[in-house]
Amino acid sequence: MDPRLALLVASLLEAYLLQHTLLPGWAFRTATALTLAINLGLQLVWGVFIYPYFVTPLRHLPTLSGNLNHARVLFDDPRGRLPLQWMKTIPNDGLIHFRDIFNRSFLLATNHQALLDIMSTNTYDFEKPWRLRDFLARIIGFGLILSEGVAHRKQRRALTPSFHVRNIRALYGLMWEKTGLLMGELQKEMDSNEDKVEMSVWASRLTLDIIGPAAMGRDFRSLHNPENKVADSFLAILEPTREKMAFLAVNGLLPQWIARRLPWRLNRVIDTETEFLRHMCKEILVEKKASIASTKLTAAELEADILGTMMMGGDFSDDELVDQMLTFLAAGHETTASAFTWGCYLLTQHPTIQTQLRDEIRARIPTGHSAITHNDLESLPLLNGVCQEVLRLYPTVPMTLRESVRDTTVAGQHVPRGTRILLCTYAINRCPEFWGADGEAFRPGRWIDTDEKGNAVVNQRGGAVTNYAQITFLHGQRACIGKDFARAELRCALAGIVGRFAMEMQDPKQEIHIGGAVTTKPVEGMHLRMKRVEGW
Known part of the structure; x- marks a missing residue:
């Protein structure tokens, strides 16, 4: 029996025995309170001072000194810098051990076997910590990202058909059309603002206008409307600030029934904005049902978007459909917007690669108004290499947390x-063990091979010995279901913008910081100076 459970049983037994004596009521209450206090104290001593240092099987692993490392990781700048440093400097066999302020054990996974066990072999032995899930559900609902166990398997099975590669490739036309609209709007802003553009805002509008029609048949037209309420709501929730990091930390420590009652401005912001987004999703669902009833849509017409496919399957209640809509709306636009923004940044830092990419795009696609197919973009070696490096070096979610829900094994360790x-x-994607000494360098060429005729061709490994060297979309049963959708969006957006414009930083000396509570965004925004390159 767990010693902590034994202590609790002992306290209850003592209370029972006291209750059946002839002690006066006040004496009984005093004895009971004293007994419980002593046993709680013993449990505290056991859990904080004895078990973590003398009993846990994890004590023999390479262990970081101190108990503030959890906080240091959370407020790291950029998040992932410290774990990468530990991977480089601390000898280990797949796991590095550290403790938080309460001496609870944390493990950092560092090698192929550890990652394989956590994400594939023993996937369902690990779940997102409940308090973190409960907080995130306030924003994106209990959709596919936050579901666990049997519920997750059911939801993933129902949603997988919507993300078949055939369906993703059918969306290239929509993505390219929206990219064309973005190019037009950028030109207008450049004409009125001396070629200056803040790209992170435009990136968010572009991806919102793609995920709207693709996921729920609603065009938000945020590219044409700078006052778009949906875009503003996500900006208010996800704008990168240290206050939001602190807010996330508090919500990870406290139950929601306490955290939501704190007199904190961000509680009001999140409640207001998520109430609007949830109400909007309910309206879309009602409209979809009314459209089905009045027009008798065919199955093919109904399955033109993810919401229609979910409704056809009949696996979700109305509330569950709204949760899934919130999940795809948030994850499906903010993540790719972040990647596109960082892609623009990296290309300003490597103007030669930017020029080479423009030449490759123009050699394959005659003009920015030309129609494209998925093969036009998926077969371009340098475009693929640039997109892969962006996703590797600037993963939208720099770290994620799991908790073992039962005793299990990782990399041979109990x-x-x-x-x-x-x-x-962030750390795995840059780790020298996987990527070599230049793991932190932007080198699209690592994703390009040469065929027997001497032609450049796409490769999908980047020279790494395992596909677990890049975990931007995770792997296994919990891998991001929208990874192909995100890659397609990024290809279209970068191909369109680089094909037409040359980009540089407004201030070449500006230092860009990676921020954000959940996703990574440039704290300072992405202020570019852009010029149209004629001939496309």
Whole structure:
């Protein structure tokens, strides 16, 4: 029996025995309170001072000194810098151990076997910590990202057909059309603002106008409307500030029934904005049902978007459909917007690669108004290499947390129930063990091979010995279901913008910081100076 459980049983037994004596009521209450206090104190001593240092099987792993490392990781700048440093400097066999302020154990996964066990072999032995899930559900609902166990398997099975590669490729026309609209709007802003553009805002509008029609048949037209309420709501929730990081940390420590009652401005912001987004999703669902009833849509017409496919399947209640809509609306636009923004930044830092990419795009696509197919973009070696490097170096979610829900094994190490596991995307994606000494360098060429005729061709490994060297979209049963959708969006957006414009930073000396509570965004925004390159 767990010693902590034994202490609790002992306290209850003592209370029972006291209740059946002839002690006066006040004496009984005093004795009971004293007994419980002593046993709670013993549990505290056991859990904080004895078990973490002398009993846990994790104590033999390489262990960081101090108990503030969890906080240091959370407020790291950029998030993932410290775990990457630990991977480089601390000898280990796949796991590095550290403790938080309460001496609870955390493990950092560092090698192929550890990542394989967590994300594939023993996937359902690990879940997102409940308090973190409960907080995130305020924003995106209990959709596919936050569901666990049997519920997750059911939801993923129902949603997988919508994300078949055939369906994603059918969306290239929509993505390219919206990219064309973005190019027009950027030109207008350049004409009125001395070629200056703040790209992160435009990136968010573009991806919102793609995910709207693709996921729920609603065009938000945020590219044409700078006052778009949907875009403003996500900006208010996800704008990168240190206050939001602190807010996330508090919500990870406290139950929601306490955290939501704190007199904190961000509580009001999140409640207001998520109420609007949830109400909007309910309206879209009602409209969709009315359209089905009045027009008798065929199955093919109904399945033109993800919402229609979910409704056809009949696997979700109305509330569950709204949760899934919120999930895809948030994850499906903010993540790719972040990647596109960082892609523009990297290309300003490497003007030669930017020029080479423009030449490649123009050699394959005659003009920015030409129609394209998926093959036009998926087969371009340098475009593929640039997109892969963007996703590798600037993963939208730099780290994610898991908790073992039962005793399990990772990289040959027994991991007790309740252990927190840190999957640090930022660190894994740059780790020299996987990527060599230039793992932190932007080198699209690592994703390009040469065929027997000497032609450049796409490769999907980047020279790494395992596909677990890049975990931007995770792997296994919990891999991002929209990864192909995100890659297609990024290809279209970068091809259109680089094909038509040359980009540089407004201030070449500006230092860009990676921020954001959940996703990564440039804290300062992305202020570019753009020029149209004639002939396309």
